Amino acid sequence: MPSIHLTTVIHAPLPRVFDLSRSITLHKRSMAHLKEEAIRGRTNGLIEYDETVTWRAKHLAKTRELTTRITSMQKPGFFCDEMEQGDFTHMKHEHFFKEIENGTVMIDIMEFGTPYGVIGKWFEKLYLRKYMRRLLEQRNQIIKEYAESEKWRVILD
Numbered sequence: 563m564p565s566i567h568l569t570t571v572i573h574a575p576l577p578r579v580f581d582l583s584r585s586i587t588l589h590k591r592s593m594a595h596l597k598e599e600a601i602r603g604r605t606n607g608l609i610e611y612d613e614t615v616t617w618r619a620k621h622l623a624k625t626r627e628l629t630t631r632i633t634s635m636q637k638p639g640f641f642c643d644e645m646e647q648g649d650f651t652h653m654k655h656e657h658f659f660k661e662i663e664n665g666t667v668m669i670d671i672m673e674f675g676t677p678y679g680v681i682g683k684w685f686e687k688l689y690l691r692k693y694m695r696r697l698l699e700q701r702n703q704i705i706k707e708y709a710e711s712e713k714w715r716v717i718l719d
Contacts, residue, residue, distance in 0.1 A: 564691040566672045570702045573665040574709035580638035580659050581718055582705050583668065584609045588717050592704035593697070596620055603629070611635040614646065622693075628653075651675040668705070670698055 572579050582588050586606050590598060598619035600606070609615060609632055616629040628648035635641040638659060645653035651674075658669040676682035676690065708714045 563673055563675050564686045564694070566670065566691065566695050566698060568670040568695070568698055568702060570668045570670075570706060571662070571665060572668055572706045572709050574714070576659055576661040576666045577638045578714055578718070579666040579668055579705065579709050580641075581608055582709050582714060583657055583659070584632075584641060585717050586615060588704065588708060589701065592701040593619060601627070609643075611641075616647075630655075645674075649676075651677050666709075668702065670702070672698065 585608055586600050586604055590600065596619040598617055600615050601618045602616035603614035604610075605615070611632050611634070614629055614631045616627055618625060618627050620626070626649055628650075629646045630643040630648075630653070631646050633642050633644045640656070640658050642654065642656045644655075653674040654672070656671045658671070660667045660669070672694065674690075674694065676686050678685070708717060
């Protein structure tokens with residue numbers, strides 16, 4: 563089962579980083595290159611505990627849909643989203659936030675699995691893990707960019 567662990571230091575207050583991380587609007591901006599859109603459930607604003615969002619985007623030459631639910635939330639230090647429907651066999655993304663002297667440390671831990679037995683495992687190892695990591699890094703860079711500038715006001719005000 564592939565696992566991705568990312569740590570991002572953001573020079574902004576913890577509550578701002580937490581809220582930007584659960585912003586549907588900012589997520590759409592971070593994935594604009596994939597034309598990702600929220601089509602069901604929470605489609606804008608800040609996702610909350612037990613809410614779902616269904617995303618539609620083109621990944622790997624195919625339009626795909628993924629529905630996730632926020633299965634746990636302890637504001638402003640943690641939330642977890644898990645796949646309810648999609649192309650993975652499972653997907654769990656934990657988001658941790660810790661206040662530090664000059665801002666916030668954001669930690670992402672994502673686990674996922676693919677169907678198709680041995681071929682799926684091979685695909686995960688050779689390609690999919692790197693692809694998913696790159697998407698998370700792009701998303702985190704946008705969160706950092708907005709949190710550390712005045713752009714956050716456009717999303718949270």
